[in-house]
Amino acid sequence: MTNQETSIQMIRDTASDWLVRMETGELNEQEESAFVDWLTADERHQDIFAEMEQTWLDAASLPTEQPSDNIEADVIAMPAQASNATSSRNADIIEQQTTTQSQRPWWAWAVAASLMFGLISAPGLWLSINADYQTATGEWQTVTLADNSVIELNTDSAIQVSYSDNQRHITLLRGEAYFDVAKDPARPFIVTAGDVNAQALGTEFAVQLTNDEQTIVTVTEHEVGVSSTDSASEKPMAIVTEGEQIAYQDTFSTIQKVNHTQATAWRTQRLVFNDQSLQSVITELNRYHRGHITLYGDHLKTQKVNGVFNVKDPVATLKKLEQSLPITVTQMTPYLIVVSSK
Amino acid sequence: MHEALTQAFHQFQSELLGFIRKRLPDSSQAEDLLHELFLRLERYPSDKVIKAPRAYLYRAANNLIVDELRKKKSYDQRFVAAEQEEAPVHISPEDINHHQQRLKLLDKAINELPEKCQKAFRWHRIEQLDKKIIAERLEVSVNMVEKHLRNAVKHCQQRLSEAEETTFSDSHSSKSSQQRHHQ
Incomplete structure (x- = not known):
């Protein structure tokens, strides 16, 4: 597995975590803010989250009974031109889709059209084709x-x-x-x-x-x-x-x-902060952390931070900051850490 | 008209516009998309409770953005193809077939999952069962059901995304060979 694939895998982990949380429960205010931070942090988060949501919605339009073996086993190899190759099984699927449409959430309309133009690809995968050398999060x-x-x-x-x-x-x-x-x-x-x-x-x-x-x-x-x-x-x-x-x-x-x-202390695996705002420190730590760290509470953003930390362990850095600043660090899921007011 | 959503829209519209502009820098296009988002809100059933409207708005905006980028990409390719063939741009049987194939691939991807994971996903998505009922039926914890759902959607998304890349290069090459045939 290449580095790029590893980091895409991590985005998938986080995206599925958010999706299932929102689809099977309700986010509290802190989580809501953390989700928006995560989504807006990176275009790859946006692409993968949208794809995942599409997959989640599409699954609702599958037929209710267990599928039988006569569904084409290897559809990728099937040539994508002949509409008369549509089997009656396909017709069933389409019908099922129309009948379940009313249960879909409203934004389904926003994404339904995309099925027709499904040239989806994670930009990260394109990146890995173009890149000659690359590192994953937390690698040098x-x-x-x-x-x-x-x-x-x-x-x-x-x-x-x-x-x-x-x-x-x-x-x-x-x-x-x-x-x-x-x-x-x-x-x-x-x-x-x-x-x-x-x-x-x-x-x-x-x-x-x-x-x-x-x-x-x-x-x-x-x-x-x-x-x-x-x-x-x-x-x-x-x-x-x-x-x-x-x-x-x-x-x-x-x-x-x-x-x-x-400014180039990362070359020796260090992070040096000199009167930097907590917001910019968190942004910096996120670059090195596999998962997402989010800051909750506007008044904390301007809190000044000083010190030298090890880039290899952003979580330990947060724990150190917790001792010296009026903040609490909470690991909410394996992928999400929230920094909030003490 | 959903009151809480509409209210949230007005509260967050400038940050939402900022979010849209990052990926669609053309400001009139970004404003159109924001307007489109508002129109969708009007269609949302007013009796549904939304506890995290800001997250909701971002999800909806994100879907519109990604959809728009995809359409653009597809349109560019079609436009080039159509121009060469002197045919109008339209939704072809290939597109419809594409949707059917996507559902079949999805079904196949679900079949690749471990049994309990499959059941949890099908029951939740197709039969719309609550996670607590699924937990009882499978005799596992609710946390485990959530884990199955995460793994299922992750696996399916990965499979579909892999297939899209293959299909993309296939249909691309078949299109150019078709053009050669025309000439």
């Missing part, structure tokens, strides 16, 4: 490329590598990576992440694509030229030098000074 990987450039992949990340005679091109598909680039003036080293091209000017730097589609470039040595992929000009739009960081979301932010050792 170091890759040495043919030119001796070294790439370190952070948790839940994926890259595509394409080297040619006149260019070394890396696409960051997801997550975060640190690049230690081997010098080769004849072949520029360019990293594309979201709408940003970052060109190494003999250098070490990190690029991150966040869940809310922001691209962040942090330079730890020498310089990086950044430009928007929309830009026609060959010239970089900004030069980011050692100890600086730039973010892009629709437009470039101003260049900020950062403590680059702190």
Whole structure:
């Protein structure tokens, strides 16, 4: 099983947990907020949850009796063209579907049409086809490329590598990576992440694509030229030098000074928080946690957090925070942790 | 008109619009979809109790978004195919067949599950039995029934998603070979 598949499996676990909870019981206010957080956190959550809900609804339109063996055993192999190949059994199924439709919840109407256009695929699976190297949540990987450039992949990340005679091109598909680039003036080293091209000017730097589609470039040595992929000009739009960081979301932010050792502390499996808000700490911990951590209570979001923690154990980090902050950490299911007011 | 849902809609509509815009950045399209969501609310039976309306609205919005993205993707492919064949875009027998195949695959996927898991899922989904009754019938705990339901829907979704990928590449290649045949 590849890393990507492992993380899809985890999303499936969480999605089924939410679906069954909502379909067989009622969510309390805290759980409701946790669900919305989880759903909005990642497009893959949205796609898989919608597919799962569709599967759940479709199951209600199956015939009541146990199926007999004369249903086509291997329908995948059946050619998808001849409507006259429809057996009477299929007709039964359709009829059953129309009679049970009134019991369906209202949003069934929203999804019923999609059956006709069911080109569903989890984006994560497409990602795994395109990616040359990838890590699952809570995994790290170091890759040495043919030119001796070294790439370190952070948790839940994926890259595509394409080297040619006149260019070394890396696409960051997801997550975060640190690049230690081997010098080769004849072949520029360019990293594309979201709408940003970052060109190494003999250098070490990190690029991150966040869940809310922001691209962040942090330079730890020498310089990086950044430009928007929309830009026609060959010239970089900004030069980011050692100890600086730039973010892009629709437009470039101003260049900020950062403590680059702190910003890339994940490379040594550490997380360093310096007066950071609890909300941003939770967002950060979620990147390393297999499952979902959610913060409940608006007044907690701005609570300041300081300290150095181990990225390998986000749960232990939460337990430590519980001792020093006015918060309670509750493990609600194997996949869900809620942080709330004490 | 469901009062609690409508009220929740007004309370959360700006965050819902934000949620929609993340995946459908075109703002007029996003607003259309939000409007569509409101229209669906009007059809919802007013006597049903909803305890977590915000979660409900997000689920509904998510279904509309994913559905819209899927239609778009499908439309793009059809449009290209139709243009080449100079035929109007319509729902073909293939689409209907696709639905039937989906149900058959689902049935097959359920049959692959362990016996108690199958029973729990069929009883809950098809016969609409309450989880407590299923627990009694299977002589297991309610927690176990929930676990069976989770495992069942997970397995079925995985099977259907795998099949969609295969069908997608199949129908794609059959379409292009058909076109070659036309010329």
